[in-house]
Amino acid sequence: MIKPFDDTYFMKKALQEAEAAFDKGEIPVGAIIVIEDRIIARCHNLTETLNDVTAHAEMQAITAAANFLGGKYLKKCTLYVTLEPCQMCAGALYWSQIGKIVYGARDEERGCINLNTKLHPKTKMTGGILAEEASRLLKRFFTEKRNLN
Amino acid sequence: MIKPFDDTYFMKKALQEAEAAFDKGEIPVGAIIVIEDRIIARCHNLTETLNDVTAHAEMQAITAAANFLGGKYLKKCTLYVTLEPCQMCAGALYWSQIGKIVYGARDEERGCINLNTKLHPKTKMTGGILAEEASRLLKRFFTEKRNLN
Numbered sequence: 001m002i003k004p005f006d007d008t009y010f011m012k013k014a015l016q017e018a019e020a021a022f023d024k025g026e027i028p029v030g031a032i033i034v035i036e037d038r039i040i041a042r043c044h045n046l047t048e049t050l051n052d053v054t055a056h057a058e059m060q061a062i063t064a065a066a067n068f069l070g071g072k073y074l075k076k077c078t079l080y081v082t083l084e085p086c087q088m089c090a091g092a093l094y095w096s097q098i099g100k101i102v103y104g105a106r107d108e109e110r111g112c113i114n115l116n117t118k119l120h121p122k123t124k125m126t127g128g129i130l131a132e133e134a135s136r137l138l139k140r141f142f143t144e145k146r147n148l149n
Numbered sequence: 150m151i152k153p154f155d156d157t158y159f160m161k162k163a164l165q166e167a168e169a170a171f172d173k174g175e176i177p178v179g180a181i182i183v184i185e186d187r188i189i190a191r192c193h194n195l196t197e198t199l200n201d202v203t204a205h206a207e208m209q210a211i212t213a214a215a216n217f218l219g220g221k222y223l224k225k226c227t228l229y230v231t232l233e234p235c236q237m238c239a240g241a242l243y244w245s246q247i248g249k250i251v252y253g254a255r256d257e258e259r260g261c262i263n264l265n266t267k268l269h270p271k272t273k274m275t276g277g278i279l280a281e282e283a284s285r286l287l288k289r290f291f292t293e294k295r296n297l298n
Contacts, residue, residue, distance in 0.1 A: 051221045052212050053244035063201050072200045091237030095202035115267055
């Protein structure tokens with residue numbers, strides 16, 4: 001059976017958000033939150049635009065999804081994010097008790113896996129979905145930024 | 150020499166914020182951010198009011214201080230918070246490169262110390278300032294909440 005709404009489908013939507021960040025000169029990371037195949041939050045990194053280190057894509061998505069649902073727990077939701085969450089975002093996801101996290105590219109240095117950030121025991125995490133696309137966009141961003149300086 | 154603006158002075162201001170949270174039925178945690186003995190952010194936990202797990206006192210204080218300063222790094226600032234920061238808040242403080250963190254009570258279970266959240270290498274952290282007062286307020290909150298249920 002063909003399943004139109006699979007992880008790749010939703011990660012493509014998160015990648016579109018990362019591209020929107022790129023176009024604004026932001027580190028290109030995008031995130032969406034899905035419940036029962038329905039997208040309830042679409043966000044991208046806005047740390048430069050808002051002058052705010054807390055404005056990562058995931059943080060905004062958590063706030064937006066909770067606002068949509070009218071409750072602060074995201075137990076039945078899945079977060080799709082183009083880059084492995086950092087400590088801050090994983091810490092926020094811990095509090096949200098989100099059902100599932102799907103990330104694109106790994107972040108060996110600042111990601112929650114190598115830094116051992118604790119997730120909620122009921123949260124599942126998987127990764128590597130469209131990782132190359134996410135990674136390519138990030139590399140392009142940093143290459144262009146370096147050439148500008 | 151008497152120094153009127155010491156850690157206890159500022160922690161009292163953070164405690165006043167925690168009391169404001171208590172009065173709203175929020176888990177009573179307060180935070181302020183100081184630069185050169187000047188308070189530039191005063192915030193308290195608003196997770197219930199805003200239905201948002203990211204609305205911890207520290208997160209709001211980081212956003213408010215960056216907004217005041219017009220830049221997202223808080224290198225010359227000190228955060229006073231009545232309870233040891235969690236992973237999310239410590240992760241946000243990492244990104245902010247804050248100069249110093251002073252906390253009141255320890256949070257053995259969910260605090261950043263036992264969970265080994267990484268801080269910026271230039272960030273200093275100390276604690277135990279007005280710890281009993283902060284702890285007493287938290288205990289009173291949870292006792293009253295239990296009795297209501």
